[in-house]
Amino acid sequence: MDEIDRRLVVATQGGLPLVPRPYxxxxxxxxxxxxxxxARLAAMLDAGAIRRIGAVPNHxxxxxxxxxxxxxDVDDARVDAMGEKIGALxxxxxxxxxxxxxxxxxxxxxxxxxxxxxxxxxxxxxEIAALLGPACRARDVLYSSRILKKxxxxxxx
Amino acid sequence: MTARATERNDxxxxxxxxxxxxxxxxxGGFPLCDEPYRAVGEGLGLSGDEVLERLRRLLxxxxxxxxxxxxxxxxxxxxxxxxxxxxxxxxxxRIAGLVNALPEVAHNYRREHALNMWFxxxxxxxxxxxxxxxxxxxxxxxxxxxxxxxxxxxxxxKLEA
Numbered sequence: 001m002d003e004i005d006r007r008l009v010v011a012t013q014g015g016l017p018l019v020p021r022p023y024x025x026x027x028x029x030x031x032x033x034x035x036x037x038x039a040r041l042a043a044m045l046d047a048g049a050i051r052r053i054g055a056v057p058n059h060x061x062x063x064x065x066x067x068x069x070x071x072x073d074v075d076d077a078r079v080d081a082m083g084e085k086i087g088a089l090x091x092x093x094x095x096x097x098x099x100x101x102x103x104x105x106x107x108x109x110x111x112x113x114x115x116x117x118x119x120x121x122x123x124x125x126x127e128i129a130a131l132l133g134p135a136c137r138a139r140d141v142l143y144s145s146r147i148l149k150k151x152x153x154x155x156x157x
Numbered sequence: 158m159t160a161r162a163t164e165r166n167d168x169x170x171x172x173x174x175x176x177x178x179x180x181x182x183x184x185g186g187f188p189l190c191d192e193p194y195r196a197v198g199e200g201l202g203l204s205g206d207e208v209l210e211r212l213r214r215l216l217x218x219x220x221x222x223x224x225x226x227x228x229x230x231x232x233x234x235x236x237x238x239x240x241x242x243x244x245x246x247x248x249x250x251r252i253a254g255l256v257n258a259l260p261e262v263a264h265n266y267r268r269e270h271a272l273n274m275w276f277x278x279x280x281x282x283x284x285x286x287x288x289x290x291x292x293x294x295x296x297x298x299x300x301x302x303x304x305x306x307x308x309x310x311x312x313x314x315k316l317e318a
Contacts, residue, residue: 001233001234005233009226009228009233012226013225013226013228014225015216015223015224015225016187016224016225016226018209018212018213018216018224019209020192020205020206020209021191021192022194023189023193024191034191038189041189042189044226044233048229048232049228049229049232050226050227050228050229051227051228051229052185052186052187052226052227053186053187053189053226053227054183054184054186054187054224055183055184055212055215055221055223055224056221056223056227056314057180057184057220057221057222057316057318058219058220058221058222059316060169061169061170061218061220062169062170062172062180062220063169064316065169069268069275080308083308083310084310086310087310088311092311093312093313093314093315093316094311094312094314095309095310095311095312096308096309097306097308097310098239098305098306098307099303099304099305099307101302101304104272104302105272105302110239110304114316140270142269142270142272142275143268143269144266144267144268144275145269146267147264147265147266148253148257148265148266148274148276149256149257149262149264149265149276150222150264150265151223151263151264152222152223152227152263153228153230153263153279154260154261154263155230155235155279156260156281
C-alpha cells in the first residue's frame with residue numbers, strides 16, 4: 001500500500017461519498033483521476049485488502065435479535081478439519097480458531113450465527129453440535145444484548 | 158438480562174419491499190463505474206437519485222451502520238484482534254465509556270457471560286494491538302483477554318433484509 005492508497009483508505013473508511021459520482025468526488029479530494037481511484041479500489045479488492053464494497057447492516061434493525069457467538073472446545077488434532085466444515089454451513093457468517101485462556105476459557109473454535117428467534121438459534125447450535133460430535137468437549141453460546149459501539153476501522157488521517 | 162440492556166438504539170425497523178431489495182443488493186459487489194448508484198438502481202427500477210435518497214435514509218435510521226469499502230486491515234499492514242473483559246456490573250457503563258473512547262476499538266458488544274464485554278481492536282500496525290491493550294488495562298484496571306485469530310475458516314457477513 002503506497003501513500004495514495006493510504007489516503008484513499010482514510011477518505012473512505014467512514015463510507016463512500018453519497019453523491020452520484022462518488023469516485024470522482026474521491027478523485028477531487030485526492031488530486032488524482034477518477035479512473036485511478038477505481039483502479040486502486042479494484043486492485044485492493046483483487047488483493048483482498050477490501051473484502052467488498054457495500055452496506056453493513058445493523059442486525060437488530062433487520063430483526064436479527066439473536067446474534068450468538070457459539071464457542072466450542074474442539075480437540076486440537078481435529079479443529080481445523082471441523083472449522084472448515086462449520087465455516088461452510090450456510091448460516092455461519094464468521095468462523096475462526098482462537099486461543100484458549102485456561103481455566104476461564106476452554107474454547108478454541110468460534111462461529112457466529114444470526115437469527116430472528118431464539119428457537120432458530122437453538123436449532124442452528126444443535127446442527128453445529130451434531131456436526132462436531134465427540135470432537136467437541138464443551139460449548140457455550142454468548143448472545144449479544146447490546147451494541148456498545150459500531151464504527152468500524154478508523155486509522156489516523 | 159435487565160430491561161436496560163434491550164437494544165435502546167436498535168429496535169427493528171419497518172422496511173418497504175424496495176428498501177429490502179436495496180439492502181440486499183447493496184450487500185453484494187458495488188460497481189466500480191462512473192455512476193454506480195444509478196447502475197444499482199437499474200436492477201431495482203430506481204433512479205440513481207432514488208437509490209441515494211433511500212440509502213441516506215437507511216443510514217440515518219441506522220438500518221445500515223455504514224456503506225463503503227470493508228477493509229481487511231491485515232492485508233494493508235494492520236491488525237484486528239477480538240478481545241474481552243470481565244466487567245463488574247456496577248461499573249459497566251463507566252468501563253464501556255472508557256473502552257469506547259479509544260479510536261482503536263472498532264466495535265464493542267455486551268454479551269451474556271462472565272466475560273461480558275467483547276470488542277474488536279483495529280490498528281494500523283501489529284504493534285498497535287499490545288499498545289491498545291495496555292491503554293485499556295491502564296484505564297480500566299481490568300485484565301484484557303485477547304483472542305487473536307489463529308486461523309480463519311470463513312467470513313461473509315450478509316444478512317437478508
